[in-house]
Amino acid sequence: MKAQNGHVVLSMLMGVIFMLYFSMMLQTVPELSGQAPVENKTGNKIIMHTHSSLNVTVNGDLLLVPNGVGINSTLWNDHSLDRFGTERKSTTFGTISPAMSPLHTHDSSGLIHVESTEYRNYTLGDFLNIWGLPLDGMKVNLITNGNSIENYANHTLKDMEKIILKIQD
């Protein structure tokens, strides 16, 4: 009888220790992300996902749209749209930053991915700014789905669209 009571006390103690241990673990998890502003905790889902295909020539020669635009730091030159980006990650400073710009490339095929946490218009100019392709002072012709477009920078990217950008320097 005494030995049985001892078992009960022991298992109750074990239970308390486990509960304490798990409640401590549960407390540490929200603390890590607790430093981030509230607005960064939501809206982290891709709700807009479109693709446009971009072909660029400079004086008639093909200019490869590089892999990693909006992902690699050297190909991520404009951060004004970062708040619409996805795959946010915590940094050591407790802030949350996106791992990708909402406009990015995953290969050098010229396929522009739009992956955004909000439905909004993205322009070819947005993509070129992120890529870091300065076209000021150059003659630029934009042709989309066979039609010539006047203002290349303000052109809104559309799903499945074929974009041809002819640059003359």
Ligand SMILES: [Zn+2]
């Ligand atoms: Zn995509």
